[in-house]
Amino acid sequence: MENASLFQETQLRINEMRTIQQQYLVEGWSSLSMRKDELEYGIGESNEANTQKFSAPINLRDQLIGQIDLEGTRDWTTDQKTL
Numbered sequence: 001m002e003n004a005s006l007f008q009e010t011q012l013r014i015n016e017m018r019t020i021q022q023q024y025l026v027e028g029w030s031s032l033s034m035r036k037d038e039l040e041y042g043i044g045e046s047n048e049a050n051t052q053k054f055s056a057p058i059n060l061r062d063q064l065i066g067q068i069d070l071e072g073t074r075d076w077t078t079d080q081k082t083l
Contacts, residue, residue: 022063029065052076 054076058066070076 022061025060025063025065029060029063054081056081 050073051071052073052075054070054072056068056070057064058068
């Protein structure tokens with residue numbers, strides 16, 4: 001009985017720690033997302049007519065923290081999307 005009680009208490013503490021960690025991650029990444037213009041980077045010239053776009057989410061510990069948006073003149077291959 002004592003082991004079962006200790007196990008249950010440990011599980012409760014682990015869940016509390018996960019919740020606090022998720023809040024910390026959200027706060028940390030939210031402060032970065034406010035500076036969105038500083039986090040953009042572009043290379044080459046944009047040709048809107050022939051542009052193929054691809055978006056990929058950035059996840060950290062099951063939390064969405066950002067997104068990568070790519071543009072190119074050719075279709076994106078499966079290997080490129082996986083990368």
